[in-house]
Amino acid sequence: MTATALAPLAVLNEVFGYAAFRGQQQDIIQHVSAGGDALVLMPTGGGKSLCYQVPAIVRHRREQGVAIVVSPLIALMHDQVGALEEAGVHAAFLNSTLTLDDTQKIEREMMSGRLVLLYAAPERITTPRMLAQLDSLHERGLLSLFAIDEAHCVSQWGHDFREDYLSLNVLHERWPDVPRIALTATADDLTRADIITRLQLQTARVFISSFDRPNIRYSIVEKDDARKQLLRFIRDEHEGDAGIVYCQSRKKVEETAAWLNDEGLAALPYHAGLDADVRKRHQDRFLREDGIVMVATIAFGMGIDKPDVRFVAHLDLPKNIESYYQETGRAGRDGAPADAWMAYGLADVVNQRRMIDESPAEEEFKRGQRSKLDALLALAEAHDCRRVRLLAYFGEESSPCGNCDNCLNPPATWDATEASRKALSCIYRFHQNRGQRFGAGHLIDVLRGKVTDKVSQYGHEQLSTFGIGADLSETQWRGVLRQLIALGHLRTEGEYNTLELTASAREVLKGEVALLLRVPSEAPKTSRSGRTGRVTKAGGGREKPAPIALDDDGQRRYAALKAWRAEVAREHNLPAYVVFHDATLAEMARDQPSSLDELGGISGVGAKKLEAYGREILRVLGEAA
Ligand code: ADP
Ligand code: ZN
Numbered sequence: 009m010t011a012t013a014l015a016p017l018a019v020l021n022e023v024f025g026y027a028a029f030r031g032q033q034q035d036i037i038q039h040v041s042a043g044g045d046a047l048v049l050m051p052t053g054g055g056k057s058l059c060y061q062v063p064a065i066v067r068h069r070r071e072q073g074v075a076i077v078v079s080p081l082i083a084l085m086h087d088q089v090g091a092l093e094e095a096g097v098h099a100a101f102l103n104s105t106l107t108l109d110d111t112q113k114i115e116r117e118m119m120s121g122r123l124v125l126l127y128a129a130p131e132r133i134t135t136p137r138m139l140a141q142l143d144s145l146h147e148r149g150l151l152s153l154f155a156i157d158e159a160h161c162v163s164q165w166g167h168d169f170r171e172d173y174l175s176l177n178v179l180h181e182r183w184p185d186v187p188r189i190a191l192t193a194t195a196d197d198l199t200r201a202d203i204i205t206r207l208q209l210q211t212a213r214v215f216i217s218s219f220d221r222p223n224i225r226y227s228i229v230e231k232d233d234a235r236k237q238l239l240r241f242i243r244d245e246h247e248g249d250a251g252i253v254y255c256q257s258r259k260k261v262e263e264t265a266a267w268l269n270d271e272g273l274a275a276l277p278y279h280a281g282l283d284a285d286v287r288k289r290h291q292d293r294f295l296r297e298d299g300i301v302m303v304a305t306i307a308f309g310m311g312i313d314k315p316d317v318r319f320v321a322h323l324d325l326p327k328n329i330e331s332y333y334q335e336t337g338r339a340g341r342d343g344a345p346a347d348a349w350m351a352y353g354l355a356d357v358v359n360q361r362r363m364i365d366e367s368p369a370e371e372e373f374k375r376g377q378r379s380k381l382d383a384l385l386a387l388a389e390a391h392d393c394r395r396v397r398l399l400a401y402f403g404e405e406s407s408p409c410g411n412c413d414n415c416l417n418p419p420a421t422w423d424a425t426e427a428s429r430k431a432l433s434c435i436y437r438f439h440q441n442r443g444q445r446f447g448a449g450h451l452i453d454v455l456r457g458k459v460t461d462k463v464s465q466y467g468h469e470q471l472s473t474f475g476i477g478a479d480l481s482e483t484q485w486r487g488v489l490r491q492l493i494a495l496g497h498l499r500t501e502g503e504y505n506t507l508e509l510t511a512s513a514r515e516v517l518k519g520e521v522a523l524l525l526r527v528p529s530e531a532p533k534t535s536r537s538g539r540t541g542r543v544t545k546a547g548g549g550r551e552k553p554a555p556i557a558l559d560d561d562g563q564r565r566y567a568a569l570k571a572w573r574a575e576v577a578r579e580h581n582l583p584a585y586v587v588f589h590d591a592t593l594a595e596m597a598r599d600q601p602s603s604l605d606e607l608g609g610i611s612g613v614g615a616k617k618l619e620a621y622g623r624e625i626l627r628v629l630g631e632a633a
């Protein structure tokens with residue numbers, strides 16, 4: 009093995025077919041290849057896998073043996089390993105889905121040191137049998153590296169806590185000289201500290217990447233008729249694209265998926281209440297077929313590394329910014345433009361607060377949850393750059409991004425100080441009236457001067473605040489109330505979500521706080537047809553546009569390459585993107601390489617794939633020319 013073949017950059021070029029490292033990849037890979045421990049914090053889609061795969065290959069080439077990858081997700085190991093084998097890297101996984109025969113074959117490959125990477129779940133790695141096998145490898149100098157993926161699973165603070173991760177401290181205790189790299193997309197200090205102590209990574213170098221995902225466009229719209237808004241968003245911007253729609257409840261998942269299907273979209277439901285085999289089938293279809301919309305609870309998503317998810321939509325408010333960022337981060341891992349879209353309304357604010365209030369947790373914990381929710385609400389109500397706020401939440405300073413709804417269409421604001429005072433004083437009047445409390449609907453009726461049965465029953469047409477808000481529509485009033493709750497001047501209570509003033513309401517009532525609120529946006533104001541990298545096919549048709557601009561002939565070649573890829577993927581029982589990413593096929597279609605050499609220069613074409621598929625691709629391109 010020559011010295012150049014051992015250089016990380018050479019491995020990146022040759023094996024993965026990529027020209028350059030991204031961000032901190034190079035430093036991380038150098039450090040780990042040289043035997044150092046590392047903790048890597050990188051956003052979803054940032055490129056964590058290469059941070060341990062390249063060192064594993066480099067160390068294997070130096071005859072340092074097998075890298076062990078700890079991953080919590082048995083269901084996804086097959087595809088991860090398939091992707092490596094496609095790139096010519098000898099990899100395997102051990103889990104309960106294998107036959108005895110296969111298990112023994114893989115164990116032989118591992119024990120001989122021929123394997124480059126072995127994937128396994130933590131409970132597998134800590135079995136006496138496996139520990140003994142690793143001892144034997146170690147004695148022979150063939151245990152090259154431990155990579156601990158989704159390392160936040162070791163933390164009780166995160167929502168993905170896995171008991172089995174706790175026993176991974178054995179790795180360091182038993183084989184202190186074997187380098188370890190722990191990776192996660194969870195950024196907060198508490199989780200980070202937990203990972204360091206529990207995995208005994210005190211001396212590891214910590215690599216913190218920027219959490220920005222510049223290709224993701226963030227939009228948050230006021231809910232009006234959420235399902236219709238969603239449909240319009242998909243039809244206008246993402247016809248034929250793969251996407252994820254998150255809903256809070258299983259029931260809503262089922263209903264939304266069924267409804268989208270009725271509207272002619274290929275949508276599938278996914279939640280923890282479905283049978284394991286249904287879940288697996290739906291997940292497989294999402295990964296393998298083009299343009300599936302997965303409607304899911306948060307049970308879906310961890311470890312899904314499908315690169316071409318073009319949008320993530322939220323029909324319900326997530327718990328906090330961490331969840332929002334993790335979920336939206338599943339869009340656009342391939343770096344091409346992608347959307348994070350959320351519809352949110354008064355009921356979301358009320359429900360999320362209630363869920364916290366009614367949970368059996370300790371008061372201190374609830375306080376933490378509430379302040380995290382507040383941060384998310386402030387993001388939703390913001391009229392300035394969403395990305396600046398998101399990144400600030402993760403401790404990063406930035407300037408307006410030009411790629412979020414607020415940057416692209418600065419929302420109109422209006423001075424709602426007076427309106428807010430009217431609403432709050434009306435609630436105050438109710439309260440003065442024998443401590444009565446009412447919900448938003450009744451309050452709005454009174455403000456707008458509507459004589460309903462309830463208004464007459466309580467004699468509220470006599471109140472001085474009756475009809476003082478007739479100048480605003482019901483929607484506008486809902487917006488005011490939602491924002492007052494989001495800003496903490498109002499809260500809701502009890503089964504009927506009655507409205508209560510908070511301590512800070514007094515300052516608003518006294519006119520000490522000025523409130524500038526968003527004017528509810530109506531239909532989307534921009535058309536995206538001019539957006540970078542998105543071209544609409546001339547002459548209509550529903551063909552999905554290529555990720556880079558292509559002329560009509562280019563589109564035809566792209567379609568031919570995709571058809572060829574689909575066949576290969578089916579034969580190999582792997583998702584299409586494992587064979588080649590869309591972006592790689594598009595580049596081929598645009599540049600029309602005419603020799604293997606030229607083809608090898610395209611991003612995403614490594615040596616093994618060139619050898620395996622090169623001639624076929626040149627043939628397909630030739631025929632479609
Ligand atoms: P993460 O695990 O951090 O969410 P992945 O490792 O799945 O991210 O990488 C996201 C995508 O970016 C993958 O499709 C991967 O092939 C691609 N990628 C990562 N690093 C590079 C690079 N240096 N050059 C080109 N593409 C890269
Ligand atoms: Zn912005």
